[in-house]
Every structure is written in structure tokens, then in C-alpha cells.
Amino acid sequence: MRLGDLHARDLNRRLERGMVLGVGPFQVRIHARIAALTGFLSRMYRDFPLHPPDGFADIRVRLYRPRSWRRYLQPQVCFERDGKRIFHPFPLSHAPPLFEWGLNWCIATRAHQYLMLHAAVLERGGRALILPATPGSGKSTLCAALMHRGWRLLSDEFGLVREDDRLDPLPRPIPLKNESIGVIRAFAPEAELGPEFPKTRKGTVAHVKPTEASVRRMGESAVPVWIVFPRYQRDARAVLEPVPASYAFLRLAYNAFNYEVLGAEGFRRVGRLVRRCRHFNFSYGHLEDAVEIFDSLAS
Amino acid sequence: MPRSARWRLIDRDRILWERWPGECIIYNDLSGQTHLLNLSAAAALELLGAEPESAETLAEKLKVERAEIERLLQEFDQLGLIEPDE
Numbered sequence: 001m002r003l004g005d006l007h008a009r010d011l012n013r014r015l016e017r018g019m020v021l022g023v024g025p026f027q028v029r030i031h032a033r034i035a036a037l038t039g040f041l042s043r044m045y046r047d048f049p050l051h052p053p054d055g056f057a058d059i060r061v062r063l064y065r066p067r068s069w070r071r072y073l074q075p076q077v078c079f080e081r082d083g084k085r086i087f088h089p090f091p092l093s094h095a096p097p098l099f100e101w102g103l104n105w106c107i108a109t110r111a112h113q114y115l116m117l118h119a120a121v122l123e124r125g126g127r128a129l130i131l132p133a134t135p136g137s138g139k140s141t142l143c144a145a146l147m148h149r150g151w152r153l154l155s156d157e158f159g160l161v162r163e164d165d166r167l168d169p170l171p172r173p174i175p176l177k178n179e180s181i182g183v184i185r186a187f188a189p190e191a192e193l194g195p196e197f198p199k200t201r202k203g204t205v206a207h208v209k210p211t212e213a214s215v216r217r218m219g220e221s222a223v224p225v226w227i228v229f230p231r232y233q234r235d236a237r238a239v240l241e242p243v244p245a246s247y248a249f250l251r252l253a254y255n256a257f258n259y260e261v262l263g264a265e266g267f268r269r270v271g272r273l274v275r276r277c278r279h280f281n282f283s284y285g286h287l288e289d290a291v292e293i294f295d296s297l298a299s
Numbered sequence: 300m301p302r303s304a305r306w307r308l309i310d311r312d313r314i315l316w317e318r319w320p321g322e323c324i325i326y327n328d329l330s331g332q333t334h335l336l337n338l339s340a341a342a343a344l345e346l347l348g349a350e351p352e353s354a355e356t357l358a359e360k361l362k363v364e365r366a367e368i369e370r371l372l373q374e375f376d377q378l379g380l381i382e383p384d385e
Binding site: 245250 | 315317319321322323324326328331333335
């Protein structure tokens with residue numbers, strides 16, 4: 001059963017009791033009674049599978065309105081994992097971005113069976129393209145654009161590298177910020193965007209729903225083949241340049257969520273990844289050019 | 300550092316290597332640190348992993364100035380990659 005198969009009333013009831021959603025390799029129990037979050041989940045996660053509510057969950061989260069006089073003036077929302085509150089409260093209307101960031105935090109601090117690269121990952125023909133995140137890279141915009149031009153989304157945030165070096169999918173809504181929202185609306189009118197959340201800590205944020213195929217195939221891992229460090233520069237022409245292995249290694253390792261936690265195993269996994277992939281720097285100023293370059297890389 | 304002092308790699312099994320043509324990165328499992336080495340540093344560390352060496356013998360084998368080797372040994376020591384052979 002998928003989340004989208006539930007009637008609104010049943011979805012509310014499940015969320016109040018604790019709903020277990022399959023998100024990539026994780027089963028996430030979500031407990032909440034917040035209308036903005038319910039609406040967000042019913043749109044952005046409608047293709048995701050539901051698991052039995054009393055079944056096992058890897059991650060257990062609860063979003064709730066704190067009980068204080070403030071709830072009448074400036075209502076807020078808190079995020080809890082395993083019964084313990086994390087993060088400062090957010091304005092109630094920002095419950096969906098709080099859920100997304102909170103879930104990222106839960107995964108990044110717990111899923112150490114993986115080497116977790118901070119990267120977008122897309123797949124075509126079983127081969128994965130890794131786009132590590134750095135400030136100003138335009139990673140999420142590029143990722144959303146490629147997802148709407150024939151690439152399967154594995155993740156916008158986590159490159160989950162398994163012990164056997166394959167990458168596990170973790171498709172989730174892609175958060176776009178500020179100008180990127182309009183860029184993707186114009187580039188891919190078919191993209192389904194959720195509501196805009198103004199004045200978050202990252203400016204205005206809106207999420208792009210993962211394509212149905214990306215969610216349906218989230219059990220299919222992929223082989224890493226390309227590591228591309230993107231850099232957006234306004235109006236720049238698209239240039240793809242090979243980079244030395246040591247450069248790719250250090251940028252990947254220092255940008256991973258848990259390279260240091262994994263210690264020697266992290267070093268070995270990054271080393272094998274770099275040896276089996278081709279690695280490039282990529283600067284671009286227009287999404288159409290970028291799509292063309294990646295299509296030629298994959299052909 | 301005494302002129303005759305000999306040095307060895309701290310623990311061969313705890314230093315991991317990734318080598319590519321012209322490049323080398325190592326991981327020191329004892330410190331949890333990752334280091335990018337140039338070719339002469341990598342060659343010196345490999346020799347110290349094979350057997351204890353003094354600055355003088357290393358300089359001879361690598362055909363570089365002794366002062367440069369002494370600087371390198373000092374840096375390796377500070378990074379916890381080598382220890383005196385006693």
C-alpha cells in the first residue's frame with residue numbers, strides 16, 4: 001500500500017498513532033498531528049510505501065506543538081527523535097521543512113553501515129552519477145533538472161555507499177532555495193513543487209516531488225561511475241574537466257557525513273570509489289547545457 | 300634530533316595507502332588523520348616502513364639533501380607517523 005492510497009481521514013488517523021513509511025532502505029515512524037505536515041506528506045510522499053504501523057522502524061520521529069502560552073500568539077513546532085527533542089522549535093507553518101531537515105539529521109547521525117557522502121546521486125542505465133555538495137554548487141537545482149530529463153533520482157542529499165561499493169537510493173523531496181524555485185518551474189513545468197516556505201533559515205524553500213519512477217525503483221541500487229564536482233557560475237559555458245584522483249578523494253572524504261566515524265573503513269571505501277569512477281570538475285551557467293553534457297557522458 | 304638517530308614507521312598495519320600515478324594519500328589509523336603526500340614524502344615513508352632509517356641513509360637512498368630529509372622526519376614525527384627506533 002502506498003501513502004497516496006489512504007484517504008485524508010485515514011492518513012490523519014495513522015499519523016496520530018504513528019505511521020511507518022518506507023524511505024529508501026529505512027523505515028521511518030512518523031507521529032504527528034499537524035495539518036501542514038499532513039498536507040505536505042500526502043503530496044510529496046504519496047508514492048512511498050506504507051508499512052504496518054506496529055512494525056519495526058529504523059527511525060522514530062514525532063512533531064508536536066509545544067504547550068505554552070506562545071501557541072496562541074506564535075504557534076511553533078518541535079521535532080523529537082526517540083522521545084528526545086532536537087533542534088530549536090520552528091514556526092508551525094514550517095513543519096514540513098523541519099521534518100525534512102530533522103529526518104536528514106536522523107539519517108546522518110545513525111546510518112553508519114553506509115559511507116554517507118553529502119551529495120546528490122542520479123542513475124541512468126544502472127550507472128550512478130555522484131554530485132558532491134559544496135556551497136554555490138547548485139547541486140539541488142542540477143539534480144532536480146536531471147531528474148526531469150531522464151535520470152533516476154537516488155538522492156539529493158545522501159550518497160549511501162554500501163560495503164560492496166554500490167549506492168542505495170534514498171529518494172526524497174528535493175529542497176530548492178530562493179531563485180532556484182523559479183528556475184526549475186521554468187525549466188521543467190511538469191515538475192511538481194510543494195508549497196513555498198518563506199523566511200526559513202535558508203531563505204524561501206520549496207520542495208520538488210521525486211518522480212514516481214524514482215520512488216518505485218528505490219529498491220534498486222546502482223554502480224558508481226562518475227564523480228562530478230559542480231559549480232554554478234552565472235552565464236558560464238559548460239566545461240567538464242578531469243581532476244586528479246587525490247583531489248577527488250579529499251573533496252569526497254571531507255564532505256562526507258561520517259568519513260571520520262568510519263575511520264579506516266571510510267578511507268578504504270572512498271579509495272575504492274575514486275578508483276572505480278571517473279572524476280571531473282564541472283562549471284556551468286545554464287541547465288540545458290548541463291543536461292547535454294551529462295547525457296553525452298552517459299551515452 | 301641526534302645525527303645517528305634512526306626512525307621507523309609507527310605501525311605498518313595501521314597506515315593505509317592509496318596510490319595513483321604521481322599521487323599518494325595515506326590514512327593513519329592511530330590518529331584518524333588523512334594525509335596527502337608528495338612523491339618524495341611517500342617514498343621516504345615507504346622506506347621507513349621497510350626498515351628503520353637515519354636521515355643520512357634516507358638522504359642517500361632518495362638522493363635528496365639531508366636538511367630536506369630532516370625537515371620531513373620532523374613533520375612525520377609531529378604527525379605521529381614515525382617513531383624513534385630504539
